[in-house]
Amino acid sequence: MSNEWEIVIGLEVHVQLHTRSKVFASSSWGFGKEPNEQVDPVVLGLPGTLPVVNREAVEKAILFGLVVDAEIPEQCAWDRKNYFYPDNPKNYQLTQKDFPVTMGGKVEIELPGAARNIMGEHKWIRIHHAHLEEDVGKLSHSGSGSLVDYNRAGVPLLEIVTEPDLRSSAEAAAFLNALVVKLTQAGVADCDMEKGQLRCDANVSVRRMGDIQLGTRTETKNLNSISGVRDCIIYESKRQIAQIEAGNKITQETRGWNAEMSRGYVLRDKEDAHDYRYFPDPDIPTLKISRETVNRLQKLVPEAPFDRQRRYIEKLNLPYTAASVLIADKALADWFETAVAAHPTNAAGIANWAANDLLRELSAQSGAEIGSDETPAVKISLDSCLIKPAQLAGLVKLTDEGVISKQQAKEVFTEMFKTGKDALAIVEAKGLRQNSDTGELEKIVAEVIADPAVAKSIAEYRAGNEKAINALKGPIMKRTQGKANPVMIDQLLRKLLG
Amino acid sequence: MAEEIYQLSATEISSRLAAGKLTSRAVVEALIARYHQLNKKIGAFTSLDEKDVLAQADASDARRKTGKVLSPLDGIPVAIKENIAVKGQPLTCSSKMLANLVSPYDAHVVEALKSAGAIIYGRLNMDEFAMGSSTENSAIQKTFNPWDLARIPGGSSGGSAASLASGLVPLALGSDTGGSIRQPASHCGIVGMKPTYGLVSRFGLVAFASSLDQIGPMARTVADCELLLKVLATPDARDMTCFDSTQRSQLPVATEKSLRIGIPKGVLGKGVGAEVAAATQAAIDFYKSKGATIIEVDLPSSELAVPTYYVVATAEASSNLARYDGVRYGHRSSNAKTPIEMMTNSRSEGFGPEVKRRILLGTFVLSAGYADAYYVRALRARSKIRAEHLAALEKVDMILSPTVPTPAFKVGEKVSDPLQLYLEDIFTIPANLAGLPALSVPCGKSGHLPVGFHLVGAPLSESKLFAAAQLFESAHSFANQQPTL
Numbered sequence: 001m002s003n004e005w006e007i008v009i010g011l012e013v014h015v016q017l018h019t020r021s022k023v024f025a026s027s028s029w030g031f032g033k034e035p036n037e038q039v040d041p042v043v044l045g046l047p048g049t050l051p052v053v054n055r056e057a058v059e060k061a062i063l064f065g066l067v068v069d070a071e072i073p074e075q076c077a078w079d080r081k082n083y084f085y086p087d088n089p090k091n092y093q094l095t096q097k098d099f100p101v102t103m104g105g106k107v108e109i110e111l112p113g114a115a116r117n118i119m120g121e122h123k124w125i126r127i128h129h130a131h132l133e134e135d136v137g138k139l140s141h142s143g144s145g146s147l148v149d150y151n152r153a154g155v156p157l158l159e160i161v162t163e164p165d166l167r168s169s170a171e172a173a174a175f176l177n178a179l180v181v182k183l184t185q186a187g188v189a190d191c192d193m194e195k196g197q198l199r200c201d202a203n204v205s206v207r208r209m210g211d212i213q214l215g216t217r218t219e220t221k222n223l224n225s226i227s228g229v230r231d232c233i234i235y236e237s238k239r240q241i242a243q244i245e246a247g248n249k250i251t252q253e254t255r256g257w258n259a260e261m262s263r264g265y266v267l268r269d270k271e272d273a274h275d276y277r278y279f280p281d282p283d284i285p286t287l288k289i290s291r292e293t294v295n296r297l298q299k300l301v302p303e304a305p306f307d308r309q310r311r312y313i314e315k316l317n318l319p320y321t322a323a324s325v326l327i328a329d330k331a332l333a334d335w336f337e338t339a340v341a342a343h344p345t346n347a348a349g350i351a352n353w354a355a356n357d358l359l360r361e362l363s364a365q366s367g368a369e370i371g372s373d374e375t376p377a378v379k380i381s382l383d384s385c386l387i388k389p390a391q392l393a394g395l396v397k398l399t400d401e402g403v404i405s406k407q408q409a410k411e412v413f414t415e416m417f418k419t420g421k422d423a424l425a426i427v428e429a430k431g432l433r434q435n436s437d438t439g440e441l442e443k444i445v446a447e448v449i450a451d452p453a454v455a456k457s458i459a460e461y462r463a464g465n466e467k468a469i470n471a472l473k474g475p476i477m478k479r480t481q482g483k484a485n486p487v488m489i490d491q492l493l494r495k496l497l498g
Numbered sequence: 499m500a501e502e503i504y505q506l507s508a509t510e511i512s513s514r515l516a517a518g519k520l521t522s523r524a525v526v527e528a529l530i531a532r533y534h535q536l537n538k539k540i541g542a543f544t545s546l547d548e549k550d551v552l553a554q555a556d557a558s559d560a561r562r563k564t565g566k567v568l569s570p571l572d573g574i575p576v577a578i579k580e581n582i583a584v585k586g587q588p589l590t591c592s593s594k595m596l597a598n599l600v601s602p603y604d605a606h607v608v609e610a611l612k613s614a615g616a617i618i619y620g621r622l623n624m625d626e627f628a629m630g631s632s633t634e635n636s637a638i639q640k641t642f643n644p645w646d647l648a649r650i651p652g653g654s655s656g657g658s659a660a661s662l663a664s665g666l667v668p669l670a671l672g673s674d675t676g677g678s679i680r681q682p683a684s685h686c687g688i689v690g691m692k693p694t695y696g697l698v699s700r701f702g703l704v705a706f707a708s709s710l711d712q713i714g715p716m717a718r719t720v721a722d723c724e725l726l727l728k729v730l731a732t733p734d735a736r737d738m739t740c741f742d743s744t745q746r747s748q749l750p751v752a753t754e755k756s757l758r759i760g761i762p763k764g765v766l767g768k769g770v771g772a773e774v775a776a777a778t779q780a781a782i783d784f785y786k787s788k789g790a791t792i793i794e795v796d797l798p799s800s801e802l803a804v805p806t807y808y809v810v811a812t813a814e815a816s817s818n819l820a821r822y823d824g825v826r827y828g829h830r831s832s833n834a835k836t837p838i839e840m841m842t843n844s845r846s847e848g849f850g851p852e853v854k855r856r857i858l859l860g861t862f863v864l865s866a867g868y869a870d871a872y873y874v875r876a877l878r879a880r881s882k883i884r885a886e887h888l889a890a891l892e893k894v895d896m897i898l899s900p901t902v903p904t905p906a907f908k909v910g911e912k913v914s915d916p917l918q919l920y921l922e923d924i925f926t927i928p929a930n931l932a933g934l935p936a937l938s939v940p941c942g943k944s945g946h947l948p949v950g951f952h953l954v955g956a957p958l959s960e961s962k963l964f965a966a967a968q969l970f971e972s973a974h975s976f977a978n979q980q981p982t983l
Contacts, residue, residue, distance in 0.1 A: 041603050045821045047596065047704040048583045048605060050737050080817050082864070086837045091820035139837070146837045148825065277864035279873060282709035282814055284738055 004209040007237040008217075009166035011229070012201040013179065015158045015189045016135065017060040023134050023156035024051030024094060024284075031195045035149035043154045045089035050283050053078075057156035058101065059297060061132045062289065064158060064188045065102030066301045068127050072294050076101045076132075077286045082277040086148050087137040095159075096131035097278050099286070103129050107182065108306045109174040110324075117321045122306065125175050126163040133157050152196075158189070164203065164214065169233040176200070176226045178305070185302050185330040199224050204236045206244070215240070216250040220257050220264055232257045235264055302330060316340065316347035322355040331382050332359065335389050343393035343400075350396050353413065358387065361417050386420030395423035402485055408432045435483040438492075441476075444484070445492045448475045461497060469493055503528035504665035507978050508722040511668060512570045515562065522555035522562075522573030526617065529575060532666055533620075536983060541641040542651075542661035544580055545588060546620035551575065554617040561615065571729055572615030577667040579622045579658055580638075582713065583702035584608050591704050592636035593626045595822045595829045595848030605702020606734040607671060607713050614729045619667055622657030626850045627819065628678055628706045630654050631922040634913060635852045642909065643685060645947055645981045649906040652682030652922075658716045659686035663948075665980050669726050670716045675706045676807050677901075677926025679714045680938035680952060684901035687940045687948025687979050689723045689967065690716040692926075694957045695933035696741045698727075699734030705818040707811035708739075710930040718978040720939065720967045727960065746958075757966060759785050760795035760894035769921070771904040774949050777942030778900045781951045784970060785898075795890040795897060800928055802879045804920055807927045809863050809876035816860030822848060855916065884932040891934075891956040896963060898953055899925045901938040905947035925952055935960045939967045940976035948979070 021028055025042035042049040058076075065072050077099040080092040105127035113120035135155040139148050160179070166172045180198065183189040191198045205217035220236060223229045240250050253269040303311075305327040312323035326333045336354045340347045362380040395416065399409045404427055415426045427433055435441060448454065454475065460468035469490070476489050503525055506514070514520035530548055537543050558573035578584055581591045583601040585608075590596045608618060625635035633641040633656025641656045643649040644664040651660040655672030659682035662670055672679040674692035683690030692714045703713050715726035734740045761782060766775040786792055824830035824844030831843035849857070863872035890897060902922055912919045929936035934957060938950040955963045971977045 044826055046602070046827070047589055047591070047599070047821075048581075048601070048700075048702040050701055052736060052738055082817050082820060084820065084823065084838070084841055086823070086825045086841065089821065089826065091823060092817050275866045277817070277861065277866075277869070279813060279817070279864055279869075282707075282739075283705075 005206050005237070005241050006209045006211070007167060007169075007233065008164045008205045008207065008214055009168075009172055009233055010164040010203040010217075011160075011162045011166065011172060011175065012203070013160040013162075013176070014135075014199045014201075015160065015183060015191060016197040017057050017132075017156040017158055018187060018189050019054060019056045019060060019156050021054055021056070022154035023054050023057045023132065025054075025154050026052075027154065029151065029155045031192075033151055035147070035151060038151040039153070043089065043150055051094060051281075053284060053287060054156065057132060058287065058289075059293070060156070060188050061101040061130065061158050062294060063186055063297050063300060064130060064160070064183065065105060066294070066298050067182050067186045067188065067304075068102075068105035068107055070102040070105030070127060070130070072101070072289055073099065073103055075099060075286050075288050078281040078284045079278045080281050083274055085136070085139075086146065087139045087150075087153070089137065089150060089153050093134060093136065094281055094284070095133035098280075100129045100131035101289075102127075105130075107175060107178050108304065109171065109178045110306065111170060111174050113320075117319070119320045119324075123171070125165045125171075128161045128163050130158050130160045133159060164205075169230040169237075172202070172233055173226050173230045176229060181305050181328060185305065186300065193225050196224060200229050202229055202232055202236070204233055204240070205250070206237055206240045215244075216252050218250065218253050218255050220255040221267065223257055225259070228257060228259050231259075231262050232264060235262065239264070308333060312347075312351070316351070318348050318351045322348070322351040325355040325359065326351060329380065332380070335382055335385075339389035339393040339396075341393075342390040343397045346396055346400050349400065350393060353392055353396065357410075357413055358385075358392070358417075386418070387416050388420070391416060391420075391422055398423050398427065402434060402436060402487065403427065404432055404434050405482075405486055407482070408434065433483065434485045435480050436485040436488055438488065441480075441484060441488055442492055442496070444476060444479050445489065445496055448472060448479070449493075449496055451475070458497060469497075502665075504532045505978070505980060506668065507719045508571070508574050508668040508717060508725060509719065511574055512725075515573050516567075516570075522558040522617065523552065525573070526551050526555040526575060526619075529619070529667060532664075536664055536666060539642070539647065539983070540644055540660050540664045540666070541639045542622060542657045542664065542666055543577070543620045544590070544592070544623050544638050544657065547587075551617055551619050554619075558615055558617065568613065568615030569729065570725060571611070571669075573617065574669065575617040575619030575667050576611055576726065577619045577622050577658065577661050577670040578608065579655055579671050579673055580624050581628055581673055581704040581706075582607060582671055583704070584618055584621075587621065589704065590638065591627045592624045592638045593848065593850065593853070594637045595845075596827075597637075597829065599827050601702075603702065605713075606699035606732075606736065606740075607730045608702060610729050610732055616669075616729070622655070622661055622670060624657055625654035625678075626853050627704070627815075628654040628673055628675055628711075629815070629852050629856055631677070631681055631919050632907075632909075632912070633657060633660075633682075634909065635850055637850055640909070643906045643947075644983060645687065646906065649908055649947070650685070650911075652685035652902075652906060654678040654682075655690070655716065656682045659683055659688055659690065662686065662688045662716055662718050663980060664983055668717065669722060671713055671726075671730075672716045673703055673706075673711060673713050674926075674930065675710045675811060676930050677923040679716060680926045680936060680950070681902050681922055683716060683938040684940075684950030684952075685906040685948065687950070687976065688716060688718050689720050689937065689939055689971075690714065691723055691727060691937035691960070691963070692929060692935065693727060693731060693960060694935045695930075696739050696745070697935070697958065697960070698730045699732075699737040699740040701734055701736040701740075705814075707814040708818060709814060710807075710811055712930075718980070720964055720971045720977070723937070724961075724964045731960075757785065757788070757790040757896075758793060758894040759790050759966075760793050760890055760897040762797050762800065762897060762899055763794055765899045765925075769903050769924070770900055771944055773942075773944035774900050774902070774904060777944070777949045778898070778951050781941045781970060782898060784973065785966075788969060793894050795894060797883075797886050797890060797897075797928070799879060799882045799886050803883055803927045803931060804924055806876045806879040806883065807923070807931060808859065808920060809872050810880060810931070812856045812860030813864050813873050813876075814860070816857045816864065819849075819853065819857055824848070852916070880931045883928055887928060887932040887934060887954070888956070891954075896953045896955045896959070896966060898951060901925060901950040901952040905944040905949055929954045933957065935963055937963050937967060939970060940979065941970070941974070942976070948976075
């Protein structure tokens, strides 16, 4: 029997959809309001009130489906999930049990590569379905009693259920990163985990490598960060393997996760499982989804991030790293493509500026951290960016044409970022234009060669030390105040030194 | 004018107001006097804000003076069942659970009545959360049948029916889940209609069984009932099951050929009182004499209607009533240490026995392992009942039967026998299960007690039903009847 273990993971991801009002009520919602400020008679479940499905929420859910190539059924319907808890205003939750808004679908993920600049393995994770339901309120306990805030109650929640296709904590993290990028780029959700806009339940089981049958799974509820999901999977898979290796059986149970302690704990076992007494909600008729709606929403689906990555690498000859940075932020990638359209011959040069210098400056401006685990999509705003895409293209073009050196370009870029002026205007104003006058440069090069101070370097070069030629370039630059075209200097030196 | 104001129909009041022979204030003052004289005895009203209704009457009279009359109902009092939301008024559902609840909003029907200028006139007793057929399940008070004060008025809209029969108000709103408008209408000798499911918005009607509940008009004449329904039946985006204007425009046009009336096979047989059967037979004979074709129809699944109803209605009720937990509003137990204990105790203390019985039954029929045997099967039976009715209504314009098998029983007589009580609704339940319009029209007496017959029509055929009822009413003396009190 093999001693190697395979971990099998399925995720249930709960995402708050980006909508103006709640899913079955006209009350607005958002972060940072006083408790129970965002409620109305429908949200509070006052007697006689009825739910009305928010069209925007349904359309966002459909858009999600289209983004992951899901099937959009002709109709969807809501069921009541009955359970008593004070944060649940009606003591039933409206959810979709039998007729969810989207069926199937798949998400492409990329695993970490061997190094930061090497592309990792790509893999497709299947989605089972996604259903649209209502969020519940928040209960808090204090010494004097329990308090409940219904601001979150009725917020549209899309529950995305994967197939058990994930095989490691790294794959789970990669999946969540890819999902967040897709959801935010399509405008389906903001996925701000610090605001609880994305929460996750992890179903974990283990089996011996090569086994066909799945092991008994446990479900850990309410993981609210990608690192939490990763830590929980590592913890839970180790726990299960240790149990089995000790000759014990895994109990099918629902578990909680203590993020501070990085430890899981049992919430309830199978015997205590709730009987939710689902039945079709009689207040909401079956909703028909017209193909016109689906076709209209299909037009809003952005290019898949990894399709974009492949296009950048294969068609635009971008290095992997720059391509990966750009595709993580749709606005930045769009910005980049506008710049490329203005100067199509050096996409890699533009990408280099956009993915490094521009992103660094923008991040510094907004105080965001680049590429941390919890912010896979770097949160920058191009709205306040003074450099327009065509202007960056102009800078690259000046460099490509040899008008300014790469060193000079850095200086010009800094000025452009601060002022939003055109590169050429800055070059002119600062007198940065690179000297490419062959006659003038040849005269200067000849004068420097004649200087006895460099005689030793010339001798070394002539003796075969290629690098010795560089010692001659400094004095030439000094004489031209750094404006000499370095390529031409190199050529002239080699010519004159024979 | 020999007639007293309290004896006038709404249509009559409306024309007298229009002619300047009467003011709304005079109407309201007369009804308030009648209220003081009789309500203690009848127990129909749970509350009446005299100052408020007089102010509404004065506002209506002022509109009339300046020629800004809003509708034929302007200035006419309409009383409201305790389970329909009126902003700033109690919404108790005749339950201890909601004894202190004041509604912060108006039901759609109340908004509609207000914009028609009607006077929102007092609140009417009912069985707790509309569960019952005698109004004996009210936690507030008892209501008695004006025709015999030792008897029940029917239920759950017993307050509505009794208020009309005793001349306390000319128009009232009821709600009907399995017969709660039509059964008390029959017992109190008035007209009551349950509209097609979806015709009247349920927004603001406290849910008992959402797929069956409808608000409907109750009055002493067919014309009054139709007048009131016209105001109630408007589109409302706040109820997704309420027809929009497109669906409403697909109303079947009354093709006035000769009337075809279906009589369910054996409907006047077992369990139907002799005088009820005779009065119903007389109604059938009347229609025959007017040229109607009488056709026997077979509705074999109707015998499943009562058990089907008590599965579907209780299942939905168990979920609908889950929200009453003392957390946000309503009765809260002072005897609890944890939130869950507080919820449990609040419910144990706040609900009456019939409500608890139905919550338990509904919870059971939805439970894992039982749902397939009960709830899912009941849904299948429901579809069959609906299909049979729709098929029959292809051949006939309406189906006629008694409204209730027997006349009003004595107070307390069936309290300990819920199964016997559930049979009160045997003729009325199929219309709810099938979502069809139905009404009860007075057609005679069983001894001193009124009896009504029942008409069920195809979806949205309300006007046809009213026309047939009007034909009967015009030829008989049961219109606008009131006992001497």
